[in-house]
Amino acid sequence: MAGVERMKRLPLDGIRVLDLTMMWAGPYATRVLAEMGAEVLKIESPSAWDNIRTLIPLEGVEEPWNGSYYFNDYNRDKKSVTLDLSQARGRDLFLGLVAQSDVVIENYRASVMDNLGLGYETLRGARADIIVISMAGFGKFGAERDHVGFGPIIEQMSGLASLTGYGDDEVPYKTGVSYGDPVAGKAAAAAVAMGLIRRRKTGLGVHVDLGQRETMSTLIGEAFVAASLRGEQTPQHGNRDVRYAPQGVYRCLGEEQWLAISVRTDAEWEAVAGLIDARELTNLSLEERRRRHGELDTAIGSWAAEQDPQAAMDALQRAGIPAGRVLDSDKIHDDPHLAARGYWVELPHPRMHPWKQPTTTWRFVEANPQLRRHAPLFGEHTREVLSSLLGVSESELNELRAQAVIGDAPLNPGIG
Amino acid sequence: MDESLLEGVRVLEVGGGFAAAFAARWLAGFGADVVRVDPPDESLTADEQIYLLPGKRRVATEPAQLRTLALAADIVIEDQKPGTLAGWGMGPLDLRAEKPALVVVSVTPFGQSGPYATYEADNIVAFAMGGLMSLTGHPSREPLVTGGSQAYCLGALNAFGAAVTALYGSMVQGEGDWIDISLQEAAAGMLELYGPGSAYNGLGAHLRAGNHVRAAWAIYPCADGFAGVCALERQIPALFAAIGDPELQDERFRDPLQRALNDDELQAKLYAWFGVHTKDEILAMSPKFKVPFGAVLTPADLLENPSLAERGYFDEVMLPDGQVAVVPGRPFLGFPWTPPSALHVAGADTASVEVDWLGWNV
Numbered sequence: 001m002a003g004v005e006r007m008k009r010l011p012l013d014g015i016r017v018l019d020l021t022m023m024w025a026g027p028y029a030t031r032v033l034a035e036m037g038a039e040v041l042k043i044e045s046p047s048a049w050d051n052i053r054t055l056i057p058l059e060g061v062e063e064p065w066n067g068s069y070y071f072n073d074y075n076r077d078k079k080s081v082t083l084d085l086s087q088a089r090g091r092d093l094f095l096g097l098v099a100q101s102d103v104v105i106e107n108y109r110a111s112v113m114d115n116l117g118l119g120y121e122t123l124r125g126a127r128a129d130i131i132v133i134s135m136a137g138f139g140k141f142g143a144e145r146d147h148v149g150f151g152p153i154i155e156q157m158s159g160l161a162s163l164t165g166y167g168d169d170e171v172p173y174k175t176g177v178s179y180g181d182p183v184a185g186k187a188a189a190a191a192v193a194m195g196l197i198r199r200r201k202t203g204l205g206v207h208v209d210l211g212q213r214e215t216m217s218t219l220i221g222e223a224f225v226a227a228s229l230r231g232e233q234t235p236q237h238g239n240r241d242v243r244y245a246p247q248g249v250y251r252c253l254g255e256e257q258w259l260a261i262s263v264r265t266d267a268e269w270e271a272v273a274g275l276i277d278a279r280e281l282t283n284l285s286l287e288e289r290r291r292r293h294g295e296l297d298t299a300i301g302s303w304a305a306e307q308d309p310q311a312a313m314d315a316l317q318r319a320g321i322p323a324g325r326v327l328d329s330d331k332i333h334d335d336p337h338l339a340a341r342g343y344w345v346e347l348p349h350p351r352m353h354p355w356k357q358p359t360t361t362w363r364f365v366e367a368n369p370q371l372r373r374h375a376p377l378f379g380e381h382t383r384e385v386l387s388s389l390l391g392v393s394e395s396e397l398n399e400l401r402a403q404a405v406i407g408d409a410p411l412n413p414g415i416g
Numbered sequence: 417m418d419e420s421l422l423e424g425v426r427v428l429e430v431g432g433g434f435a436a437a438f439a440a441r442w443l444a445g446f447g448a449d450v451v452r453v454d455p456p457d458e459s460l461t462a463d464e465q466i467y468l469l470p471g472k473r474r475v476a477t478e479p480a481q482l483r484t485l486a487l488a489a490d491i492v493i494e495d496q497k498p499g500t501l502a503g504w505g506m507g508p509l510d511l512r513a514e515k516p517a518l519v520v521v522s523v524t525p526f527g528q529s530g531p532y533a534t535y536e537a538d539n540i541v542a543f544a545m546g547g548l549m550s551l552t553g554h555p556s557r558e559p560l561v562t563g564g565s566q567a568y569c570l571g572a573l574n575a576f577g578a579a580v581t582a583l584y585g586s587m588v589q590g591e592g593d594w595i596d597i598s599l600q601e602a603a604a605g606m607l608e609l610y611g612p613g614s615a616y617n618g619l620g621a622h623l624r625a626g627n628h629v630r631a632a633w634a635i636y637p638c639a640d641g642f643a644g645v646c647a648l649e650r651q652i653p654a655l656f657a658a659i660g661d662p663e664l665q666d667e668r669f670r671d672p673l674q675r676a677l678n679d680d681e682l683q684a685k686l687y688a689w690f691g692v693h694t695k696d697e698i699l700a701m702s703p704k705f706k707v708p709f710g711a712v713l714t715p716a717d718l719l720e721n722p723s724l725a726e727r728g729y730f731d732e733v734m735l736p737d738g739q740v741a742v743v744p745g746r747p748f749l750g751f752p753w754t755p756p757s758a759l760h761v762a763g764a765d766t767a768s769v770e771v772d773w774l775g776w777n778v
Contacts, residue, residue: 011585011593024608036581051648056609069616070609139749144723146703150646153710156635161642162714163563166554172642172712174635175562176551176624182606183573187747190577194446194751196584198421208750214729217718218744219569221467224730227715228742229466234715239540239561242461247540249549249558256623258559260544317535324541326559328550328621329607329614335545340530343601344615355616358605362578363527363596366512367585 010037010367015196017103018043018094019078020085022050024151024178025212026107026135027074028185033103033192034077035360035369041101041385042075042376043094045084046407049378050075054413065378065410067351072375076347076357080376081385082406085116090405094118096390098126102199103192105133107184110145120207129205131195135188137180139211149212151178158216163223165236172236183219184212245289246296249326250304257309258326261300261316263289271319276303349374382406420447421751425583426773427451428485429472431495433459434539434565435523435599437468438572439579440493444471445746445753451485451769453477454762466741470733470756476763479504486511488773490586491519491579495571498528508594519582519592523575525567527598537599542567546603551610554626570602630676631683635712636690642712643690643698651707658705659689731755 015038019030027042027050034040044050053071057064065071081097084090095118098104104123106113113119113134123130134140137149138157147157152174155161164173191208198206217224223234239260241247246269247262263269269289273282278299281292289296304312309325316323327335333344333356344356352374360369386392386406400406422443429440429452437452437460444450450472460468477485483506486492492511494501501507501522508520522528525537526545540561543549548567553560578595586592604611610622627635627644632655635644647655649672656664668674669682690698695711702709718724719742731745733756746753770776 008591009585009589011581011588028606032577051650055648056613069612073609073612138723139727142723142727144721147699148702148706148708149710150648150708152633152635152644152646153708156642156644156710156712159713159715159718160563161635161712164552164560165563166557166560171627172635173553173560173562174627174644175566176548176553177606177608177610178646179562179566183570186570186573186577190573190580191748191750193577193581193584194421197580197587198751200584200587201421206750208748210748210750211727214724214727214744215747217715217729218747219566220564220715221743222461222463223564223715224719224743225463225466225733225741228719229463229739231716234563236563239558241538241540243459244538249540249544249561251558256550256621258544258550260540260549260561262538262540264538317532320536322536322538322541324535324537324545326544326549327547327604328623329547329610330621332547332604332607332611333615337526337530337532338600338604341527341598341601343604352616355612357612357615358601361574361597361602361605362581363598363601364578364582365509365528365594365596366591367593 008367010364010369013037015039015103016101017041017105018097018101020104020106020108022107023052024074024181025184026105026188027052028182029188029192030078030105031074031076032186032189032360032362035362037369040078041081041097041381042078043081043083044378045086045090046082046404046409046411047084049410053378053410061351063351063409065413069352069355072349072352073357075375077372078376079381079385080379082379082382084405085118087403087405089400089403091117093386093390093392095122095126098123098130100389101127101130103131103133103195105188105192107135109148110136110138110140124205129199129203131192131199131205133188133191133195133208133210135184135210135212137212139214140209151180154180154184154212154216157213159223160216160220163220163234163236165238167236167238170236180212180216184210184215187215240293245286246293246300248297248300250301252304252307252309252312254309256328259304259309259312260324260326262322264322268321272300272316272321275315275319276300345371347371347374350377378410379406379408419752420754422446422448425449425491426489427491427493428489429453429493430482431455433495434464434468434568435571435575436493436495438569439521439523439575440472441468442576442747443491443579445756446751447754451475451765451773453482458762466733466735466759467743470759471754472760473765473769474760474762475766475769477766482506484774487515489518491521491583493521493523493575493579495523498524498533512592512594517586517590517592519579519586520594521575521579521597522595523571523597523599525599527601528596539565539567542599543603545600547607547611548603550621551607551624553624555624559624567599567603571597571599574602628683631679631686634683634686636687638690638698639692639694641695643695644710644712645686646708654705654707658701658707659685661685734758
């Protein structure tokens with residue numbers, strides 16, 4: 001095969017991505033691309049920066065847009081380039097970068113790129129085989145294209161929230177994070193790889209239209225089977241399972257310490273009944289365990305209430321029972337298993353003290369991707385990128401700065 | 417006509433749990449030749465099988481013969497307990513040594529290494545251990561698992577993305593890789609601001625807030641169900657314009673710091689407003705005012721949704737008894753997508769795969 005090299009490199013080594021995305025979904029996608037070896041140029045305007053920079057400002061920090069743990073989480077391993085795309089000069093420079101890039105990715109509302117004069121045809125004019133990923137909430141066309149939405153809205157509109165709930169009050173629940181965002185982000189990262197495969201096979205680029213709601217609905221396909229075949233609305237069933245019993249989440253010793261337990265077979269139930277000292281319940285069949293689920297929950301709950309959650313999990317696991325702590329946003333950073341896998345990594349940051357950050361989920365065992373660098377300061381790489389890729393001179397840079405086409409800080413930053 | 421993107425790419429699905437089956441389903445939809453090794457004990461429900469298995473050939477193969485099939489594949493997706501493949505004489509690194517272009521994706525609850533590597537888990541346990549559950553549910557009740565099988569789905573999303581990325585790397589470099597996907601890690605890296613916030617500030621855990629993160633980021637009962645709003649600071653003026661209550665122009669609601677102190681009062685106003693509007697009325701205001709409003713829709717609602725119909729979103733699956741199920745289709749537009757063919761019977765394709773993949777003469 002032509003162009004094959006024998007040395008192990010990251011799969012996206014040599015790929016350049018122009019990243020116009022903001023908030024979570026898009027930046028999450030491009031963080032993955034960076035982890036896989038791509039050079040990601042994050043484009044922000046001095047007058048329209050990624051709001052995540054300033055959403056949770058740390059108190060007493062100068063330039064809060066450069067010292068946000070939240071921004072950092074989605075944007076490490078990227079370069080920051082400022083360009084005001086609403087100014088003609090900014091737009092021209094952007095198209096110059098497109099000519100030297102492989103991928104453009106954006107998560108604006110459906111109409112924004114066209115309104116900026118940067119629709120797919122224009123981008124293709126700058127580079128014929130450009131791979132463009134659009135990830136509007138409800139897609140680039142269709143009756144709902146102009147709806148706006150963040151992750152929780154996507155979750156409601158996808159059908160997923162209708163399935164989540166305790167089941168005794170018919171109240172739907174949101175997932176505790178803006179779940180639509182990371183889901184769309186991971187799918188968008190996959191779409192980039194597919195675009196690269198297409199380009200390699202055919203020489204052609206592609207415009208991907210990723211409607212975030214549509215990606216989300218694919219995660220509950222079996223509920224669509226039930227609805228279309230039998231007219232059934234999948235009931236909310238709390239923490240119980242459709243195939244096993246008992247299953248639930250039980251309070252343990254300590255403040256807000258919980259353990260999830262799932263019993264899949266008669267043998268597993270026998271082991272659990274022994275462990276919790278409820279021998280009179282040992283021989284219940286699946287059918288009986290379903291019918292008496294509440295009673296079993298009480299028995300398990302009484303036992304769990306006296307247990308240390310970690311010790312209880314380990315004891316159940318030793319008996320081969322699926323059991324896991326409900327790890328919270330604090331305790332998860334001390335989980336011995338994640339620690340043993342080197343999941344949390346501390347990177348130096350010029351404005352912040354070190355903290356535990358998650359490494360990549362895509363653990364390529366051989367190429368071994370590693371976190372390399374903190375999220376970029378605002379405009380940190382503008383000069384480097386514009387001069388090296390487009391030959392913009394020092395005096396031109398000064399002029400661009402004077403016109404706020406580029407900048408070293410957001411204009412008028414407030415909260416959010 | 418554009419040929420399918422993954423035309424000619426052979427995928428072997430070993431294990432057949434939800435996550436591996438879902439990742440392989442997308443590969444099939446984008447044109448790969450997917451062969452599923454049916455597990456001895458099927459763990460998928462009937463409805464999950466209808467969603468996840470069409471478009472795949474299904475074989476019944478003894479572990480001893482799996483190695484030959486794996487070496488005939490371009491991508492192996494497996495969800496066996498760590499060490500199982502090696503026990504069958506087909507450890508991922510051994511397969512890779514024999515066929516350097518091969519991509520192997522392992523998707524397991526806790527990954528291939530570490531003290532919990534061989535721990536048992538199903539969806540709810542992986543969801544709990546990944547941190548998402550601690551953030552989900554009502555503060556006065558127990559933590560709640562999200563509907564469907566989301567821990568598995570996250571595994572599938574990551575397995576699919578890693579598989580196509582590694583396939584691209586293999587096309588360019590001639591070298592595939594072995595990718596170790598952990599369901600726990602897939603979730604642990606998406607705890608929004610709460611994960612990094614707890615890690616950075618050391619102020620302890622952020623716990624579940626139910627449907628009300630704050631008044632303008634919440635789900636409310638509405639006239640005919642439930643609806644929601646997620647307004648950032650820059651969208652607050654538009655939200656207040658949509659609601660139209662003149663009192664919202666007071667400084668105590670307009671100023672972000674004062675608003676935070678008056679969140680209960682704002683929430684009461686929103687309860688009242690949502691309560692007298694229908695989902696359709698609320699959704700119509702989203703594009704009009706550019707406010708992120710939503711409504712809690714059901715799968716049945718979405719099957720009738722004109723926008724999804726216009727976008728050709730749904731696929732049909734023909735069942736053996738002639739019934740047709742309607743299911744979500746491609747995750748995104750841009751590449752040819754093959755709607756699922758009929759659902760094959762378990763083990764039905766063993767002979768045809770032996771001919772196509774192994775060159776055996778029947």
